[in-house]
Amino acid sequence: MKKNNFRRKKAMLYFTVGPSQVYPTLPKHIDNALKKDIPSLNHRGVEFKKLYSETDINMKKLLNIPKNYQIFFVSSALEAMERTILGTVEKTSFHIVTGSFGKSWMEIASKLGKQVQSSSGVDLKNLHLPGRIETICITQNDTSTGIQIPMEEIYSLKKKYPKVLIALDVVSSIPYIDINYSLIDITFFSVQKGFGLPAGLGVMIVSPDALEKAQFLQKKDISTGSYHSLTNLSEKYKTFQTPETPNVLNIFLLNNICLDMLKKGIGKIRAETDRKAKFLYNFFDNHSIYKPVVQLIEFRSKTTVVIDTKGESKKLRYSLPKKGYNISSGYGENKDNQIRIANFPAHTMKDVKNLISNLKL
Numbered sequence: 430m431k432k433n434n435f436r437r438k439k440a441m442l443y444f445t446v447g448p449s450q451v452y453p454t455l456p457k458h459i460d461n462a463l464k465k466d467i468p469s470l471n472h473r474g475v476e477f478k479k480l481y482s483e484t485d486i487n488m489k490k491l492l493n494i495p496k497n498y499q500i501f502f503v504s505s506a507l508e509a510m511e512r513t514i515l516g517t518v519e520k521t522s523f524h525i526v527t528g529s530f531g532k533s534w535m536e537i538a539s540k541l542g543k544q545v546q547s548s549s550g551v552d553l554k555n556l557h558l559p560g561r562i563e564t565i566c567i568t569q570n571d572t573s574t575g576i577q578i579p580m581e582e583i584y585s586l587k588k589k590y591p592k593v594l595i596a597l598d599v600v601s602s603i604p605y606i607d608i609n610y611s612l613i614d615i616t617f618f619s620v621q622k623g624f625g626l627p628a629g630l631g632v633m634i635v636s637p638d639a640l641e642k643a644q645f646l647q648k649k650d651i652s653t654g655s656y657h658s659l660t661n662l663s664e665k666y667k668t669f670q671t672p673e674t675p676n677v678l679n680i681f682l683l684n685n686i687c688l689d690m691l692k693k694g695i696g697k698i699r700a701e702t703d704r705k706a707k708f709l710y711n712f713f714d715n716h717s718i719y720k721p722v723v724q725l726i727e728f729r730s731k732t733t734v735v736i737d738t739k740g741e742s743k744k745l746r747y748s749l750p751k752k753g754y755n756i757s758s759g760y761g762e763n764k765d766n767q768i769r770i771a772n773f774p775a776h777t778m779k780d781v782k783n784l785i786s787n788l789k790l
């Protein structure tokens with residue numbers, strides 16, 4: 430019998446912004462997961478606890494997360510937005526909205542009965558918070574617009590308002606984005622973008638201050654959620670378990686991709702991302718028709734490049750797949766005017782150069 434031939438035949442490369450191209454070692458890890466009976470593992474057993482604990486250690490090492498932060502598994506980034514609001518906000522949250530994902534987060538808070546305030550400014554150094562804000566919600570890299578907020582801007586906000594909690598959506602910038610976690614209270618992402626994994630797993634990185642707030646709300650009899658409340662997740666984390674039966678397969682795969690990235694070196698991954706981003710922006714800055722949407726260089730996303738195609742998006746999204754490349758359309762109302770190109774660790778410089786040479790034709 431032929432062995433796993435179906436995978437090697439597939440020629441399509443996914444530059445879509447998520448789900449995206451899978452990490453190159455993923456097929457090998459899926460094979461190993463089956464060999465090791467990972468899908469049949471009892472999630473209350475020793476082996477699962479070991480897997481959770483190892484993933485916690487490896488992710489902390491890869492991303493430089495303080496040891497006293499807790500890592501929780503949820504179903505998605507949208508779920509993490511809800512957990513963040515319920516766990517840290519009694520009355521009022523503040524939202525930095527630079528695109529549709531930031532807007533979704535604000536709407537989630539509003540639907541949960543919180544008062545929401547917002548700003549669309551990216552100049553956080555000069556932001557003045559109104560009244561009593563409990564948590565500032567920031568989409569560090571909004572995948573819909575390709576706007577990224579430099580971490581220095583975010584740190585300056587924390588320094589100005591040290592008592593206010595900061596929650597960060599890094600779904601489409603991690604693991605590229607280098608974060609000083611000691612200044613951030615909740616960071617979350619889902620795994621189908623920068624980690625090149627199948628969708629269906631969200632990760633939350635939670636500070637002692639955020640957990641203290643969740644406990645405070647719970648003591649006041651304010652609902653912080655049910656089985657996936659921050660307090661319940663934290664209680665289970667003590668023994669490296671989860672409240673529900675989690676996505677064990679994806680946790681296994683995430684742990685292995687973390688190990689691969691550790692072996693390669695996060696510095697190298699970040700430097701490659703910078704080089705590929707430079708190549709992409711350089712091409713479009715010099716293109717006669719297509720132009721980057723974000724003008725100010727420091728706010729341009731390195732990982733999700735959004736291009737104004739002057740109405741040619743459909744044409745490109747039709748012609749590129751025939752040559753083996755998938756890209757994303759613009760988001761929402763920009764569907765036909767823009768394209769979005771992912772620049773994740775699974776994309777090599779060679780892939781990017783090939784994509785660009787196909788755009789030239």
Ligand SMILES: *Cc1c(COP(=O)(O)O)cnc(C)c1O
Pocket residue numbers: 447505506507508530568570571572598599600601619620
């Ligand atoms: C994709 C994305 C999300 C949503 O992720 P899900 O896994 O679908 O919940 C949230 N925020 C940003 C910035 C994203 O790119």
